[in-house]
Structures are given as structure tokens and as C-alpha cells.
Amino acid sequence: MPERFITPLIVIALLLGTLLALRSTNSALVTPVPVSSVVALAPDMVPLVAGDEPITEIFTRAGCSVCHTVPGIQGADGRVGPPLILGITGPTRLTDPAYRGHAKTVHDYVIESVIEPGLFVVPGYPAGTMPIWYGAKLSALALEKIASYLERQGVTPAQ
Ligand code: HEC
Incomplete structure (x- = not known):
């Protein structure tokens, strides 16, 4: 894979990771009582x-x-x-x-x-x-x- 593709791929992966992490902290905040x-x-x-x-x-x-x-x-x-x-x-x-x-x-x-x-x-x-x-x-x-x-x-x- 040419090197110029690799850097954007890493950036995208990092962004996705951050988004997922943010989503899970947010839902923990808005759901005070667990469904269970x-x-x-x-x-x-x-x-x-x-x-x-x-x-x-x-x-x-x-x-x-x-x-x-x-x-x-x-x-x-x-x-x-x-x-x-x-x-x-x-x-x-x-x-x-x-x-x-x-x-x-x-x-x-x-x-x-x-x-x-x-x-x-x-x-x-x-x-x-x-x-x-x-x-x-x-x-x-x-x-x-x-x-x-x-x-x-x-x-x-x-x-
Ligand atoms: C199935 C769960 C459940 C049961 C059983 C239950 N409660 Fe509650 N109670 C709640 C919830 C949820 C709230 C908060 C939401 C609301 O105000 O309705 C609450 C609110 C209250 C409040 C208001 C508390 C405050 O801080 O202002 C009092 C007082 C209370 N309950 C007393 C009782 C008593 C006494 C019993 C038994 C006779 C009882 N409850 C049984 C779920 C329950």
C-alpha cells in the first residue's frame, strides 16, 4: 500500500476510536438507572x-x-x-x-x-x-x- 494512504487511514482509525469512546461515556451519563x-x-x-x-x-x-x-x-x-x-x-x-x-x-x-x-x-x-x-x-x-x-x-x- 502506498505510504500516502497509510497516514489518512491511521487518522481515520484514531477518530473512530475517539468517537466510540465519547459515545460510551455520554450514554453512561444520560442513563442513571441501568435497565437490569x-x-x-x-x-x-x-x-x-x-x-x-x-x-x-x-x-x-x-x-x-x-x-x-x-x-x-x-x-x-x-x-x-x-x-x-x-x-x-x-x-x-x-x-x-x-x-x-x-x-x-x-x-x-x-x-x-x-x-x-x-x-x-x-x-x-x-x-x-x-x-x-x-x-x-x-x-x-x-x-x-x-x-x-x-x-x-x-x-x-x-x-
Ligand atoms: C419498584 C420500585 C419502587 C418501590 C417498590 C417503591 N418505590 Fe418509592 N420511589 C421509586 C422511584 C423510582 C422514585 C423516584 C421517582 C418518583 O418520584 O416517582 C420513588 C420515590 C419515592 C419517594 C420520594 C423520595 C424523595 O426523595 O423525594 C418516597 C418518599 C418513596 N418513594 C417511598 C417509598 C416507600 C415508603 C415505599 C414502600 C412502601 C416505596 N417507595 C416503594 C421506586 C419505588
């Missing part, structure tokens, strides 16, 4: 939660642990949804200009997020993923306990 971690949770997989169970059991039975990391709850290390450290993140949600819900306190924001998750989708996380049927599975007492627990997380050591 999408979790399907059907209502019949979740029993009714009365609220008199220990707090860990409330989160585990309801399946929250599959998708969320919750401080102090053993086995709650899911990464599909945001870590439930509402003591830190809650106030930010309530003042988010995109927030269209009705909650005025972090406590109510947690309850609202569980019963009506479509009202506000946490930026950077997939919409339509958090189940919409928890209102039919969790008693009022269970919801209260979930909210009281989560609103403290992040600000005080897990308890």
Missing part, C-alpha cells in the same frame, strides 16, 4: 401491612427495600429510587419550583409520595416506577410510621 435494575413489583406480591409490625418489617413487607436504600433498615439497599433520607431531601422537594403537590411538611410529603407518587417525580429518577397502589396496601398507621421514620433520616443517626 428495573424492578417489577405486582400488587399480589405485597401483603397488607397493618402498621403494628416492627419498622423494618413494614419496609420489607411493603417491598420498599427492593427499590430504596433506607438508613437503619437491614436489607434496604435498593437503588431504583432515591435513598430515603427525607430529613435532608424532603425540604428540597417542598421548595422545588416543579413541585405541584399539596404537602406543607416533610411528613405529609412522604405520605403523599407513597399514595400518589405521580404528583412529583424526583429529578433524575424514572417516572411511573414507584407503585401506585400502596394506598390499598398500607394502613393509616403503617403510613404514619413510615413518614415519622423517614422524615428523621439523614439528620439524626439511623434509629
Whole structure:
């Protein structure tokens, strides 16, 4: 092959390599949740939660642990949804200009997020993923306990 063809070929190969490398870094940036971690949770997989169970059991039975990391709850290390450290993140949600819900306190924001998750989708996380049927599975007492627990997380050591 004549030498004058070889240099352009090398340049083209280098350019292609750079392009491919750039493409893979970009797609890593725009895809925060890998497809393999999408979790399907059907209502019949979740029993009714009365609220008199220990707090860990409330989160585990309801399946929250599959998708969320919750401080102090053993086995709650899911990464599909945001870590439930509402003591830190809650106030930010309530003042988010995109927030269209009705909650005025972090406590109510947690309850609202569980019963009506479509009202506000946490930026950077997939919409339509958090189940919409928890209102039919969790008693009022269970919801209260979930909210009281989560609103403290992040600000005080897990308890
Ligand atoms: C199948 C996965 C999945 C399950 C199960 C699930 N969630 Fe979520 N959750 C998400 C995702 C994804 C988001 C973020 C997108 C959104 O706001 O809808 C979210 C958002 C939230 C938020 C708002 C968090 C924030 O930082 O503002 C709360 C609170 C919450 N979930 C609580 C719960 C509780 C409590 C349970 C169990 C009763 C639960 N979730 C079960 C996927 C899940």
C-alpha cells in the first residue's frame, strides 16, 4: 500500500476510536438507572401491612427495600429510587419550583409520595416506577410510621 494512504487511514482509525469512546461515556451519563435494575413489583406480591409490625418489617413487607436504600433498615439497599433520607431531601422537594403537590411538611410529603407518587417525580429518577397502589396496601398507621421514620433520616443517626 502506498505510504500516502497509510497516514489518512491511521487518522481515520484514531477518530473512530475517539468517537466510540465519547459515545460510551455520554450514554453512561444520560442513563442513571441501568435497565437490569428495573424492578417489577405486582400488587399480589405485597401483603397488607397493618402498621403494628416492627419498622423494618413494614419496609420489607411493603417491598420498599427492593427499590430504596433506607438508613437503619437491614436489607434496604435498593437503588431504583432515591435513598430515603427525607430529613435532608424532603425540604428540597417542598421548595422545588416543579413541585405541584399539596404537602406543607416533610411528613405529609412522604405520605403523599407513597399514595400518589405521580404528583412529583424526583429529578433524575424514572417516572411511573414507584407503585401506585400502596394506598390499598398500607394502613393509616403503617403510613404514619413510615413518614415519622423517614422524615428523621439523614439528620439524626439511623434509629
Ligand atoms: C419498584 C420500585 C419502587 C418501590 C417498590 C417503591 N418505590 Fe418509592 N420511589 C421509586 C422511584 C423510582 C422514585 C423516584 C421517582 C418518583 O418520584 O416517582 C420513588 C420515590 C419515592 C419517594 C420520594 C423520595 C424523595 O426523595 O423525594 C418516597 C418518599 C418513596 N418513594 C417511598 C417509598 C416507600 C415508603 C415505599 C414502600 C412502601 C416505596 N417507595 C416503594 C421506586 C419505588
